[in-house]
Structure formats: structure tokens, C-alpha cells
Amino acid sequence: xxxxxxxxxxxxxxxxxxxxxxxxxxxxxxxxxxxxxxxxxxxxxxxxxxxxxxxxxxxxxxxxxxxxxxxxxxxxxxxxxxxxxxxxxxxxxxxxxxxxxxxxxxxxxxxxxxxxxxxxxxxxxxxxxxxxxxxxxxxxxxxxxxxxxxxxxxxxxxxxxxxxxxxxxxxxxxxxxxxxxxxxxxxxxxxxxxxxxxxxxxxxxxxxxxxxxxxxxxxxxxxxxxxxxxxxxxxxxxxxxxxxxxxxxxxxxxx
Ligand SMILES: NC(=O)c1ccc[n+]([C@@H]2O[C@H](COP(=O)([O-])OP(=O)(O)OC[C@H]3O[C@@H](n4cnc5c(N)ncnc54)[C@H](O)[C@@H]3O)[C@@H](O)[C@H]2O)c1
Numbered sequence: 001x002x003x004x005x006x007x008x009x010x011x012x013x014x015x016x017x018x019x020x021x022x023x024x025x026x027x028x029x030x031x032x033x034x035x036x037x038x039x040x041x042x043x044x045x046x047x048x049x050x051x052x053x054x055x056x057x058x059x060x061x062x063x064x065x066x067x068x069x070x071x072x073x074x075x076x077x078x079x080x081x082x083x084x085x086x087x088x089x090x091x092x093x094x095x096x097x098x099x100x101x102x103x104x105x106x107x108x109x110x111x112x113x114x115x116x117x118x119x120x121x122x123x124x125x126x127x128x129x130x131x132x133x134x135x136x137x138x139x140x141x142x143x144x145x146x147x148x149x150x151x152x153x154x155x156x157x158x159x160x161x162x163x164x165x166x167x168x169x170x171x172x173x174x175x176x177x178x179x180x181x182x183x184x185x186x187x188x189x190x191x192x193x194x195x196x197x198x199x200x201x202x203x204x205x206x207x208x209x210x211x212x213x214x215x216x217x218x219x220x221x222x223x224x225x226x227x228x229x230x231x232x233x234x235x236x237x238x239x240x241x242x243x244x245x246x247x248x249x250x251x252x253x254x255x
Contacts, residue, residue, distance in 0.1 A: 001148055001237055004029035006085035008237075009075060011062055011129055013054075014041025016203030017155065018090030020226035021233050026053045028234060031082045033075030035060045035068070035129070036091065055079065062091045062125030068132050076136070083140055086151040086191075087133040088233055089126045093118060094168050094208060110166040122171035126154050127178065130193070138189040146240055149190040153236055154179065156197040156246055162255035169255075172197070176246045183244035192243040194236045198229060199250025217251025224249065 008025055012018030013034035022032045022045060032054045036042050039059035046056045055078040057071040076084060096114040103111045130152045137150035156179075159165055160172025176195050183193035200206045200214035201224040216222050232249055236242050 001085060001143060001151060001240065003234060003237055005031075005082060006143075007031040007033065007075070007079050007082040008085060009033040009035060009072065009087045009129065009133055010090065011035040011087070011125075012090030012092060012155075013045060013056075014038040016090070016205055017198070017201060017226050017229045018088070019045055020230045021088050021090060022054060023049060024227065024230035024234055025088075026050075031055075031079050033057070033071060033079075033084075035062065035071050037061050062089075062129055063120050065128060065132070068128055072132055072136055083143070084133065084136055084150070085143070086137070086153070086237065087129055089129050089152070089154045091125060091129075092122050092155060092172075092205070094165070094205060096167065115167045115170070118167035119171045119174065122168070123174040123178075126175050130154065130178075130182065134186055134189070134191050137191055138186075142190055147190040148192070148240055151192045151194065151237055152182070152186070153233055154193075154195040156195045158197055158199040158248065158250045158253060159255045161197050161246070161248065164255040179246050180244045187243075192240070194242055194244070195246040196229065196232055196236075197246050197248045197250070198224060199248075199253040199255075200224065201226060201229060215253060217253045220251055222251075224251065 010022045013022045014036035026049050034056045042056040046054050057074045060067045060071045096117045100113045156176040157172040159169045179195040
């Protein structure tokens with residue numbers, strides 16, 4: 001599938017990996033519905049990339065069915081000439097808000113409320129977007145001789161595959177685990193599903209906790225750059241044989 005001329009819904013588009021994915025899609029001649037809970041961040045992205053290329057429906061919480069539905073509707077209305085061809089789901093959180101307390105000594109352990117919050121944003125939020133975008137695409141005319149209609153790309157994490165951090169790791173294991181069953185379910189409609197599991201990348205998220213330093217890759221000995229993530233996203237969009245898999249993007253690091 002080509003990026004050029006097609007419309008993609010990108011979540012987490014106000015920052016880090018999602019912001020870079022939005023930029024890369026625009027550079028390739030595509031269009032973006034930029035979704036994030038951070039409306040101010042989205043405004044900056046739209047200002048730098050142009051309203052003719054990127055549309056922001058304002059603050060959208062990926063855990064809300066109504067807000068995601070409304071975002072898709074407004075996005076389609078803004079880009080009437082460009083068919084929705086997929087979603088790149090980059091929204092996510094590592095830690096729950098401070099208002100949701102842990103348990104045990106110094107409240108360091110993961111409480112049910114914390115667990116529920118992280119799983120809701122990272123796993124249920126990702127499925128909410130994936131399902132609604134797939135539902136929008138499934139009735140489209142196929143765009144090529146393979147019968148392709150779209151692609152859903154989620155963001156898991158090295159920590160989900162290697163089993164680190166109860167709330168975050170479990171939510172990201174769920175995102176990875178959803179890839180093949182969802183690809184099987186959507187295959188009859190020509191919609192592919194892929195997931196990327198990054199190691200530490202140079203974004204605000206990886207620097208979120210002062211005093212906690214994420215390890216660098218085995219090689220190269222540094223954090224990943226966001227454009228190395230978006231390069232893989234573009235490749236997945238373009239390569240129809242990539243379906244139902246989780247790709248590690250971690251420079252050989254294990255969590
Ligand atoms: N940066 C890394 O090292 C790394 C490593 C592995 C996986 N990931 C994953 O990659 C994705 C992107 O991370 P990033 O590093 O760009 O982080 P980031 O914090 O820069 O961006 C995440 C974005 O998600 C948005 N978001 C959070 N909750 C939301 C919600 N409920 N609804 C809508 N938007 C919401 C935030 O506002 C933010 O703009 C995340 O899913 C993260 O878990 C990142």
C-alpha cells in the first residue's frame with residue numbers, strides 16, 4: 001500500500017514516536033488525523049505540518065468510544081478526497097497518574113487501580129482505535145490487486161515481550177498478543193495488523209521518571225531515534241507480506 005494520497009489516523013501524535021510518524025507520513029505525501037489527549041501539543045503539530053495535511057479534532061482520549069468515533073468522523077469530513085487506509089497507534093503511558101496510589105511499603109507495588117488504568121489506556125485504548133478504524137475501512141473498495149484495504153500498526157514494547165513492569169509490561173504483552181488474532185479476524189477484509197515492540201527511544205516518555213535511567217541498546221549503544229521507528233512504520237505500510245507479526249526494534253536489548 002502506498003502512503004501517498006492515503007489518510008492514516010495516528011494516535012499519540014502530539015509527542016515522541018507518534019509525532020514523528022505523523023511527520024513521516026506527511027513527508028511521503030500522505031494525510032493524517034492526529035489523535036492525542038494533549039490538545040495543545042496537537043495544535044503545534046498541525047501548525048508545523050499544515051492543516052491541509054494534518055487534522056486534529058482536539059483532545060481525544062483513546063479509551064472513549066464516543067471520542068474516537070467522533071475523531072474519525074471529523075477526520076473523514078476534513079479529508080473528503082483521501083480514503084482512510086489505516087491507523088498507527090502510538091498513544092501510551094508507562095506510569096499511572098500520581099493520584100492513583102500503589103500498595104505495600106511506600107506504596108511501591110502495583111495496585112489494582114493502577115493496573116486497571118494502565119491496561120485501559122494501553123490495551124483497551126489501542127483496541128478501541130483499531131476496531132473503529134477497521135470498521136470504517138472494511139466497506140471500502142480494495143485499493144490494489146491483492147484486495148488490500150488497510151493496515152493497523154500498534155506499538156507494544158520490549159518490556160511487554162520480556163516481562164518487566166507489572167502494569168505497563170502486561171498491557172504491552174496484551175498489545176503484542178492481540179496482533180495475530182486480530183490479523184486473522186480482519187484478513188477477509190484485506191486489513192493487515194502489525195505491532196512494533198521498541199526498546200528505549202529518545203522521547204519524553206523514556207525520560208519521564210527523574211533518576212531512573214533506561215538502558216541503551218546492545219548495539220548501537222544509544223537510544224533509538226524516533227525516525228528509526230517511523231521508517232519501520234512506513235516499511236510496514238508499504239510491504240503487504242508483513243502481517244500478524246510483532247517486530248522488535250531494540251538494538252538487541254532485552255528487558
Ligand atoms: N519511547 C520509548 O522508549 C518507548 C519504548 C517502547 C514502547 N514505547 C511506546 O511507544 C508509544 C509512544 O511513546 P512515546 O515514547 O512517543 O511517548 P510520549 O509520551 O512522547 O507520547 C505518548 C503520547 O500518548 C498520549 N496519550 C497518553 N494517554 C492517552 C490517551 N488516553 N488518549 C490519547 N492519547 C494519549 C500522550 O499525550 C502522548 O502525547 C507508547 O505506546 C509507548 O508505550 C515507547
